[in-house]
Amino acid sequence: MLRGKYSVFSGKAIIAHATHSKWTYRPTFDVSIPAYNPLYDITPSSSAPVFRDTHILTVLPVANADPATIKQLLLAHRIPTFPGNASVLVLDPVLPQSRSYGTRSASLSISPYDPPSRTIVDYGEALVGSLFCLIIQIPPVGQFALFDSMSAGCIPVIADDNFILPFSEVLDWSKIAIRVRHSELHKIVTTLTSLSSQEIAQFQRQVKFIFNRYFSTIEKIVHTTLDIINDRVFPYYARSYVQWNSPDYMENALPPPPLLFYPPRSSVHGRLTALIRARDHFGLLHQLLLKLQLASSLHRIVVLWTNPRIPIPNPSLWPALRVPLTVLPFSQLLHGRYYPFAQIDTEAVLSLDDSTCLPDLQQIQAGFELWCHNPDRLIGLTNGTIVGSARKLSDEASSLSAVFGLTIFHKHYLHSYAELLSSMAIRPVNQTGACEELLMNWLIIQLSGRPVLTVRDSRLTPVSPASCHLQSSMACWTDLSATHPYFTTILSRGRAFRIAPWTVSSFG
Structure with a gap:
């Protein structure tokens, strides 16, 4: 699940990896899995509001980030469509001298009239209080960022053109996360503030469902990986799109109706x-x-x-x-x-x-x-x-x-x-x-x-x-x-x- 070297590579083994890119991933053969983070165990309550009143956007730790891009995100308050009571938070990597995984230093922008300030925040509380979590260049620094943001109920905003999302073979990530190109990072705040409350609620509902169903434990990640491989081996018994992606789908406890009794489409x-x-x-x-x-x-x-x-x-x-x-x-x-x-x-x-x-x-x-x-x-x-x-x-x-x-x-x-x-x-x-x-x-x-x-x-x-x-x-x-x-x-x-x-x- 973690980044590393392989002692033997013959090209005949299925690789279940957490940092697959478009250069290493072999479609319909390898499996892209989430990077499980055992140190992060904070989950939002079911009564969390649609619009969280702490941060509209949290930028997770970025490796070799462009200072101009970070500055532009911190000055997002200058955009006319930006909510007046929301802030932007840019997190730094974990402090080497910190004994707690949750303590992070960050840059915080809370007003269009004041310059961004430096502060110390609790990592879990920051994610739970964020509406969107921007993840730039997932491997190697951001390999846990996707897991952490989804665990907190924060809608992932992924700016990585090459990363293969976990279980993307069966999961519809267009309903889970928002993907943007690196060249469009300067438009990200405008894009996010244009979303309606109904669209945001749908994203939050799907993030919570996908995380609880497939990502939350090692057992669920392993079982999902085996289910994907099983669907490849037995395609006639493979799960449908609705079974994988719909929170409203219900497992049938009764005998299924005979498919030959009626055609797929009646006259x-x-x-x-x-x-x-x-x-x-x-x-x-x-x-x-x-x-x-x-x-x-x-x-x-x-x-x-x-x-x-x-x-x-x-x-x-x-x-x-x-x-x-x-x-x-x-x-x-x-x-x-x-x-x-x-x-x-x-x-x-x-x-x-x-x-x-x-x-x-x-x-x-x-x-x-x-x-x-x-x-x-x-x-x-x-x-x-x-x-x-x-x-x-x-x-x-x-x-x-x-x-x-x-x-x-x-x-x-x-x-x-x-x-x-x-x-x-x-x-x-x-x-x-x-x-x-x-x-x-x-x-x-x-x-x-x-x-x-x-x-x-x-x-x-x-x-x-x-x-x-x-x-x-x-x-x-x-x-x-x-x-x-x-x-x-x-x-x-x-x-x-x-x-x-x-x-x-x-x-x-």
Whole structure:
């Protein structure tokens, strides 16, 4: 892991090295690993703010640094876009006479009107209090700098044109660090101050995830190296990009869905079957059927009457529709609404309730086209009324927008719901008499290992929380969170990816 000489070099051995450069690294053969620093063990708290109020930029120890460049960085306060309450800190190498690894001398610039001053700082506190950490010429002095900055939650800014970043074969470093050329160092402060708070938060989240997953211990570094080599030897079982780089990816504890059951991309010219759970709102159901039948991609409507106390209305009371309508009675032998009924003869299933506020028909078509490009994903459709009401709810629950609306998924998941779920998983549904859609969404996220895709209407219309079954869904979510936190934790990790309806056709 450290810099050194090799006694034997035949060119046939895989070299896992911490200071690979573009001249020594052999792509798809060698492995670039992080330099582990056992002396640095300070990690930031999970409640660290997005903008740290100590230093906006800390320059880690530089070997043979250009004095003009260092001076230019210290005078970054002269730039108009520079935050007024932030400072620039340039660290010196560790003091030879110091008995503590954390004691460093540094140059500090805190005001555009005063010259930089010399000071003694604690190395760990300086990094934890920094937003960006500039690393120039990583080997040999800066080989621990990348590890130290990521351990502190500081966003690395790397100015080394030749260095091969650790595990760059599988990790997407464009989401972890900011790379700049040596010739552009004079623009670095302007570049950093132009980043939005959302972009900075995404960088910080990814830095924390990558460090904790792959860099934090010797064991994790060794296991990651072996995983990369294993992916080369067995490419058919190799991890995907999402598995390596996404904090939201979840390991699948259930049997995977058969890949041959559906093609990678379904035909856009196909159709979908609407599966409606009906209770006792026949008036609302009547209006819903009249509006839903106009959807261009609709093939059939299947209504599951789940209220055993109220008989199914007389056939003469049901509306005449342009698509076939099938009404099925409730059965105690089935797990509620999610069952692979023989009447569902399409791959795509549109699931909703009789009290659901139906979104615009163009939004349903957009969701279906999005599903055709992602047949293994859960597609959620929400309208402005649900979004407007959900804003009053907690941040965690409102992020699950696909739970409180319509969903589109593959028919295979109906078989999985009926066959794979144990009695322990079904128990919360039987206890509450609801929550089927929460459990179904949890199952799809588990099987696919990917978060929800959401098609959302940007138009907001005020609505009472008691309508659109929003109140019952939120009550179900609250009860499930208190009694079965495991399910709600999984659903919270499946964050919705929102996409406007008019951009769906751009998926190719």
